[in-house]
Amino acid sequence: MNLLMVSKLDRSARAVSTIAGYIRTGTELGHEVAVFGEPSGAPALPASLDVKKFDFAVFVVHMPWDFPDLPYLARLLDEMPKERRVIIDCCGRYNETIRVEHDFNHLEKIDGHQGWEWLDGFQAVSDRILQPTLKPARADVLPFLFHAFDPRSVVGSHGSAREAAEAWSKGPGKPYGLTYVGTNWQRWSQMRHLLESLEPIQEELGPIRLIGWDWDKRPDWAVQLGIQGVDVDPALLERLGAEVRAAVPYDQVVECMSQARFSPVIHRPLFNHLGLVTNRTFETFCADTIPLLLLPPDLVDAIHGPAAKQLTIGDDPAGHVRDMLRRPESYLQAVLDIRKFLAVHHSYEQRFRELVSLLEG
Numbered sequence: 001m002n003l004l005m006v007s008k009l010d011r012s013a014r015a016v017s018t019i020a021g022y023i024r025t026g027t028e029l030g031h032e033v034a035v036f037g038e039p040s041g042a043p044a045l046p047a048s049l050d051v052k053k054f055d056f057a058v059f060v061v062h063m064p065w066d067f068p069d070l071p072y073l074a075r076l077l078d079e080m081p082k083e084r085r086v087i088i089d090c091c092g093r094y095n096e097t098i099r100v101e102h103d104f105n106h107l108e109k110i111d112g113h114q115g116w117e118w119l120d121g122f123q124a125v126s127d128r129i130l131q132p133t134l135k136p137a138r139a140d141v142l143p144f145l146f147h148a149f150d151p152r153s154v155v156g157s158h159g160s161a162r163e164a165a166e167a168w169s170k171g172p173g174k175p176y177g178l179t180y181v182g183t184n185w186q187r188w189s190q191m192r193h194l195l196e197s198l199e200p201i202q203e204e205l206g207p208i209r210l211i212g213w214d215w216d217k218r219p220d221w222a223v224q225l226g227i228q229g230v231d232v233d234p235a236l237l238e239r240l241g242a243e244v245r246a247a248v249p250y251d252q253v254v255e256c257m258s259q260a261r262f263s264p265v266i267h268r269p270l271f272n273h274l275g276l277v278t279n280r281t282f283e284t285f286c287a288d289t290i291p292l293l294l295l296p297p298d299l300v301d302a303i304h305g306p307a308a309k310q311l312t313i314g315d316d317p318a319g320h321v322r323d324m325l326r327r328p329e330s331y332l333q334a335v336l337d338i339r340k341f342l343a344v345h346h347s348y349e350q351r352f353r354e355l356v357s358l359l360e361g
Contacts, residue, residue, distance in 0.1 A: 060090065060146075178260050188233075
């Protein structure tokens with residue numbers, strides 16, 4: 001089967017790492033997978049405009065610009081029949097308007113599109129809408145987690161928890177106590193709670209680093225539009241001596257997380273409400289770090305398996321992290337067990353076969 005992935009690729013944002021995983025896995029399984037667009041010369045992300053060469057077009061949608069501009073969109077819709085197009089709705093756009101805290105699924109102030117426009121637009125492109133959640137809110141949406149775990153990308157793969165704990169505790173490649181890689185969009189409320197909780201044990205924890213957009217200050221566009229959920233407290237970050245870096249390309253994410261003993265896994269409030277997963281849900285377990293799961297316990301249990309309960313951060317992050325620092329072997333055993341669980345249930349090979357089954361069905 002030949003698949004044409006349709007999305008605007010940004011090497012530092014959205015689904016680029018997942019799409020690269022599908023391209024690599026599809027090729028290994030004997031399929032051809034490419035991104036719709038002008039060839040860029042990037043071997044990991046081959047592109048094609050030869051629509052008729054492909055069996056299905058898979059639209060991977062976060063933002064309006066993930067749909068191609070004209071005349072490319074017209075060409076795609078003309079040459080690929082509607083029954084062979086499918087949309088993966090990564091952000092829950094294909095729902096009635098939902099607000100959770102400051103988070104929302106229809107960004108009228110930012111992209112100018114009302115909720116009904118998303119519904120009509122999706123229905124015009126495809127009769128099949130998939131969302132990366134186990135329980136879609138709408139009856140006409142199919143569950144498909146989309147993102148996946150790649151066992152071959154695991155950094156510092158250790159044969160035992162004792163070996164892992166030795167490297168984790170004394171390894172020279174751990175200059176940071178905690179590193180988060182990802183945008184600040186709709187994550188500050190959870191990050192602030194975590195950082196304020198860890199402040200009393202920072203000396204024991206070590207340096208903190210935030211990598212991604214809008215961690216240094218509240219962006220001007222958010223101030224001008226009155227958009228909440230992309231806030232920041234520079235005084236808190238200064239007090240913590242937190243290092244802030246710009247976003248890094250997708251193929252450097254795991255390496256950056258591996259430079260810290262801990263790396264949080266945070267979903268937007270809207271995503272927690274809808275049960276949506278992201279690339280970091282799985283990718284963080286490829287890094288040589290202990291993931292701190294700031295996620296709903298029922299989602300953790302369903303996605304990461306029974307061992308993940310040890311890494312789920314509750315009401316006392318400082319106490320939990322202090323125990324991890326003192327007894328790392330127990331928690332690193334959980335990481336090893338979770339990786340085995342993810343390799344069985346959420347590998348790219350497993351996910352690719354699920355997608356093929358959905359398309360053929």
